[in-house]
Amino acid sequence: MMHILEADGILLDFGAKRILSNIYIKCETNTITGILGRNGQGKSCLLNIIYGNLKPLSKSVRIDKITLNSAFRNNEQLTFLPQFNFIPANLTLDRVFNDFLIDFYSFVDVFSEFKNLRKSTFGHLSGGQRRLVEVFVILKAKSQFSILDEPFSHLTPIQIEKIMELIQYEKSNKGFIITDHLYQNVLDISDAIYLLNNSRTMLINELDDLERFGYVRL
Numbered sequence: 551m552m553h554i555l556e557a558d559g560i561l562l563d564f565g566a567k568r569i570l571s572n573i574y575i576k577c578e579t580n581t582i583t584g585i586l587g588r589n590g591q592g593k594s595c596l597l598n599i600i601y602g603n604l605k606p607l608s609k610s611v612r613i614d615k616i617t618l619n620s621a622f623r624n625n626e627q628l629t630f631l632p633q634f635n636f637i638p639a640n641l642t643l644d645r646v647f648n649d650f651l652i653d654f655y656s657f658v659d660v661f662s663e664f665k666n667l668r669k670s671t672f673g674h675l676s677g678g679q680r681r682l683v684e685v686f687v688i689l690k691a692k693s694q695f696s697i698l699d700e701p702f703s704h705l706t707p708i709q710i711e712k713i714m715e716l717i718q719y720e721k722s723n724k725g726f727i728i729t730d731h732l733y734q735n736v737l738d739i740s741d742a743i744y745l746l747n748n749s750r751t752m753l754i755n756e757l758d759d760l761e762r763f764g765y766v767r768l
């Protein structure tokens with residue numbers, strides 16, 4: 551079934567500083583929507599607002615035209631990979647995968663280095679291992695949409711390649727909104743790109759636009 555997530559009408563200030571004002575983002579089932587922007591432009595704030603973790607002055611976030619109420623949000627509609635670790639340190643990987651209704655061995659099939667770690671607690675993993683588990687469970691989560699804030703950070707180049715493949719495969723089941731500083735990877739897998747610049751989003755039609763708005767030097 552096809553779904554559409556849209557966000558607009560967002561107004562976010564920190565003190566006298568306007569962070570977000572003229573925003574429109576759309577993501578549909580079977581698509582990857584990429585968000586790019588220089589440091590501090592508000593990408594993480596925007597993703598946190600869409601998920602409901604950050605309360606702006608105003609916002610409208612809708613799935614299939616129905617306003618998403620953060621208080622009643624459920625994991626079947628939307629899941630979120632934040633920038634920082636969110637899985638409690640005392641949970642075993644077995645428990646984490648069970649909670650997300652994901653087969654641990656589907657993970658080991660791709661990342662065999664985890665085959666003996668099923669009973670390990672999340673807190674005992676290295677920083678890179680923790681990130682990989684979190685990225686995997688969110689991208690595989692059975693939700694209509696998944697938001698991924700910097701899914702490639704702390705991963706090795708081979709892991710990044712595998713995660714990119716998995717995201718592209720999983721988009722047959724859901725829609726993704728993704729941002730990362732590895733912009734080439736975001737460009738490679740995205741079906742639509744928005745640039746966040748001076749508190750507004752711009753739909754990017756050609757790569758030259760990214761240069762014109764000072765995001766890359768091509």
Ligand SMILES: Nc1ncnc2c1ncn2[C@@H]1O[C@H](COP(=O)(O)OP(=O)(O)OP(=O)(O)O)[C@@H](O)[C@H]1O
Pocket residue numbers: 564569587588589590591592593594595596
């Ligand atoms: N709680 C806060 N209080 C005050 N200012 C904040 C707060 N959170 C974020 N900011 C500011 O809002 C702006 C946007 O931050 P945000 O983290 O969303 O940017 P970003 O585009 O994700 O940056 P980066 O690419 O560096 O991760 C920054 O200038 C940041 O300093």
